[in-house]
Amino acid sequence: MSALAYDGLAMTGRQLRRVRNSPGLAVLTQLMPVNMLLFFGYVFGSALAMPGREYRAFLVPGLLAATAAGGLMTGMFQAAADTHRGVMDRFRSLPVSRAAVPLGQAVADLVVTAVGTVPLLLVGLAVGWRIEGSVPEVACAVGLLLLFRFACTCVGIHLGLLTRSEDAAGQLGAASFVLPLLSDAYIPTGNLPGWLRTIAEWNPISAVTTALRDLFGNAPVPRGAAWPVAHPVAGSLAWSLALIAVFLPLAVRRYRRGE
Template identity: 70%
Template sequence: MSTLLSDGGAVLTRQLQKARHAPGLLILTQTMPVTMLLFFGYVFGSALAMPGSEYRQFLVPGLLAATAANGLMAGMFTAAQDAHRGVTDRFRTLPMSRSAVPLGQTAADLVTTGVSMVPLVLVGLAMGWRAENGLPGALGAFGILLLFRFATAWVGTYLGLLSKSEEAAGQLGGATFILPLLSSAYLPTAGLPGWLRTAAEWNPISAVATAVRRLFGNAGGEAAAGAAWPVAHPVAGALLWSVVLLALFVPAATRRFARGLG
């Protein structure tokens, strides 16, 4: 365990140093959610049945959940880049724990995600959003968000190691933007057609978004009648989705890293 932590810490440091030398990417990841908040909050909010202020209370937690889900794209791109540029092969030749590299990569992603959420929260506060349930509820919400981000980063890492090229990983990762759209991140699912509502409510992002709204005490924290189990029990559903993803993809990504490309 000590070897795993020390080796993973070394990879984490390397990833953070790499991110520091790519400030453009950091700026993009921090400004994109803020841009979406301003656009959705003031443009879409004026066209919905929800009053603008109520929609922003609904939207901020949804955007935080979508940011957490973007661990899928970030993990995929990072793993594919290192794998196809020979970095992963060099790591594999070193006397280090096989799970240390994907662990360090996903842990570094978790650190940068925590930082990137700060501007979104500050702009949300400036727009009138509030965490109505106080500090304990807010800490619980951010805990769920970071756990889910950690889980999706492992999924992305596995898919990135499977990819045939950096370009293929980038294209597949870019396609994941549709996942928050098929959830309750931006809009309530109650008005969707039956089959689409079912698909949206079984989307893990919906459980996370609803759980975060409930813990923050915001609009949309209560599930509509007849909602699927993960949304009807959002905190338990969000935790269960995260644990299931970790249980499946931590060993899968570790095995794939040990095998190499091909």
């Protein structure tokens, strides 16, 4: 086993133990999407031109994509907390692969997300959401979702190492809550003003949400949309791989420099 793989597994284990030692925070984080499903599904569903059950079927893929985008907030806060408390300095003093620390955090977050998505799926099924796609399509949807979560976590880790402050990371993380609102995660974008619709359709969350709806068989791909939404699977892959290619090396570089 290579040094990177061995050290990466060690860092992943450390992050998973960290989650285990803070069960209250983990449960609260995982319950948030469920609460949003119940709130938006029964409040917004009555205000939109969609029957309640149809809107909840529309909403579940959007909440899955928004939850994946939450990797930005969790990655940022955890990296900033470790930096602020001197944990990163201690890691740098050890003979550990420099790429293993941010990579281990991102992989651990991916494991937690995969487990934490199950309650949201079960509640979604309970309120009327159904999976109409084939097994390969569903597997592709899950793969895209996890890949996007990994990409967002890489962005968050870099920003957390950059801010070096838990307070700043918390404020930026709270500000990231607006990103799903500027997408088609919660509402259709077809009736938005032209400039706002363009912003929403070029939001990576919109591409992932549309891909999930298409692969789960919940809604067809909208016509006349921007390229990432008109080709949602390719758009989701392009956005995710681009974010990883840019921000994972930046996170490793920032960690290595320790500035």
